[in-house]
Amino acid sequence: MNRRISxxxxxxxxxxxxxxxxxxxxxxxxxxxxxxxxxxxxxxHGPDEKKRDSKLRLDIREQAVKPAESGDTAIVxxxxxxxxxxxxxxxxxxxxxxxxxxxxxQVSSQEVETLRRWIAEGAVYQGHWAFIxxxxxxxxxxxxxxxxxxxxxxxxxxxxxxxxxxxxETLIRRVSLDLTGLPPPPEEVSAFLADQAxxxxxxxxxxxxxxxxxxxxxxxxxxxxxxxADSNGFQSDGSRFMWPWRDWVIRAYNSNxxxxxxxxxxxxxxxxxxxxxxxxxxxxxxxxxxxNGEGGRIEAEWFAETVIDRVDTTGQTWLGLTxxxxxxxxxxxxxxxxxxxxxxxxxxxxxxxxxxxxxxGRNTKPLIGVPTAEHEKQLAVLETxxxxxxxxxxxxxxxxxxxxxxxEKSVRTQxxxxxxxxxxxxxxxxxxxxxxxxxxxxxxxVLATGTNADFDTYTLTAPLGGGGSLAAILLDxxxxxxxxxxxxxxxxxxxxxxxxxNATITSPQLPAPRRTTSRRILASA
Numbered sequence: 465m466n467r468r469i470s471x472x473x474x475x476x477x478x479x480x481x482x483x484x485x486x487x488x489x490x491x492x493x494x495x496x497x498x499x500x501x502x503x504x505x506x507x508x509h510g511p512d513e514k515k516r517d518s519k520l521r522l523d524i525r526e527q528a529v530k531p532a533e534s535g536d537t538a539i540v541x542x543x544x545x546x547x548x549x550x551x552x553x554x555x556x557x558x559x560x561x562x563x564x565x566x567x568x569x570q571v572s573s574q575e576v577e578t579l580r581r582w583i584a585e586g587a588v589y590q591g592h593w594a595f596i597x598x599x600x601x602x603x604x605x606x607x608x609x610x611x612x613x614x615x616x617x618x619x620x621x622x623x624x625x626x627x628x629x630x631x632x633e634t635l636i637r638r639v640s641l642d643l644t645g646l647p648p649p650p651e652e653v654s655a656f657l658a659d660q661a662x663x664x665x666x667x668x669x670x671x672x673x674x675x676x677x678x679x680x681x682x683x684x685x686x687x688x689x690x691x692x693a694d695s696n697g698f699q700s701d702g703s704r705f706m707w708p709w710r711d712w713v714i715r716a717y718n719s720n721x722x723x724x725x726x727x728x729x730x731x732x733x734x735x736x737x738x739x740x741x742x743x744x745x746x747x748x749x750x751x752x753x754x755x756n757g758e759g760g761r762i763e764a765e766w767f768a769e770t771v772i773d774r775v776d777t778t779g780q781t782w783l784g785l786t787x788x789x790x791x792x793x794x795x796x797x798x799x800x801x802x803x804x805x806x807x808x809x810x811x812x813x814x815x816x817x818x819x820x821x822x823x824x825g826r827n828t829k830p831l832i833g834v835p836t837a838e839h840e841k842q843l844a845v846l847e848t849x850x851x852x853x854x855x856x857x858x859x860x861x862x863x864x865x866x867x868x869x870x871x872e873k874s875v876r877t878q879x880x881x882x883x884x885x886x887x888x889x890x891x892x893x894x895x896x897x898x899x900x901x902x903x904x905x906x907x908x909x910v911l912a913t914g915t916n917a918d919f920d921t922y923t924l925t926a927p928l929g930g931g932g933s934l935a936a937i938l939l940d941x942x943x944x945x946x947x948x949x950x951x952x953x954x955x956x957x958x959x960x961x962x963x964x965x966n967a968t969i970t971s972p973q974l975p976a977p978r979r980t981t982s983r984r985i986l987a988s989a
Contacts, residue, residue, distance in 0.1 A: 491582040493590040500575045504563050512796055525589040544583040592799050594784025632657055644677035679718035689781045696755040704826045708834040709748030750774050757821035770819035774812045889926040897921040916954045
């Protein structure tokens, strides 16, 4: 405990320089001045032309340092005492004081001092923060870890002491949550507590960075920017298949893919030479738009909404701009005009994907197949089987002409002697359940007469010839002059209607009668 206290005191005694550096540093427009002007001045002297007073713009340097028609100048670089901005925010005259009292806003003395220093230093403006190239700052003082240098400098500025080193249980919990979003399992905590080597903590960090969970944690913000979801985000909010793109993002983080390549593949991966399947999947970034399957949708309207969503998302994700406001008017605070918004709109308007779902769809077309590793294995097995089946089919097709010739010869042989195919049955008895009577005709046929019931069952009993075998039954309905309309049946319209036909074969050699029901009836007349 004493050693920790002495170290803290030593740090405090050794770090006066960062405080003086902070006090003497130049005022930053974006960090120090823009927030003041945005809160107190831009409502009346900013980008909104309709609400601008006195034709004065303070958000653009060229306008702010330009003399007005009265000869006064809002900002005179290097001369705060000659600048109307300072005069107006400090005057005691309520009619001239800015901002006006009706706004219920007042520039504090500290903010006035910041504006004075900024003008005295030349009133240097800075562009939008997203358009400024990051610069590596100088370290406030030397430390083993550069991050600690800035943290300790800020602590000293605020008059705070560093917290004592946390217990090892807390350290591993913090770093695990920071890098993976998950608490460490008990066995990992126990292993870390047991490892007293100087590099034990570094080994934990390396292990967590190598974990797939690291990419899952780090990808969360990007997935949010890209409006990723497993559902369509509109109407009934049905499910969609977008997880292959999500997994691509996670793999990109885990493999530490360079950001420029990360950008290219998501915006134009399918246009790269010899694009791989993962590069095509990467373009799913702009397939995360809401999908509309509502019955009364207007396709042209939803197409426009889809394009606007892509413009806005591109601006927020890559440009650091909230482009959505410029859909209806020039942006109120970001440097983007309505014209520029629709120039970007024209670019994305070339995409044919409308965001309108088919009745049974989960994703809009075009689609590509993205098999998993397990699916790849199954597809390989199926492809092997398909190749073998195609080989068999090709061999069969090759042999088909000769086989068909042989089959046709055999059929012709069978048809050449019909007497060998069919043997007329000579009924010994014919019985009707509906009261009909039957008369045997000279040609061997049977004519039904007498009672003509609506539904009737005829039972014919006849001996089998040809050794008692039966392969098929051919039943012919023949016209007769005694029948209505001299047609085939006894119905008033002359129709002959057969519902079903059954056959029962009995023989002393059979242990029991064998009954068959016809599975196929071919009618002919």
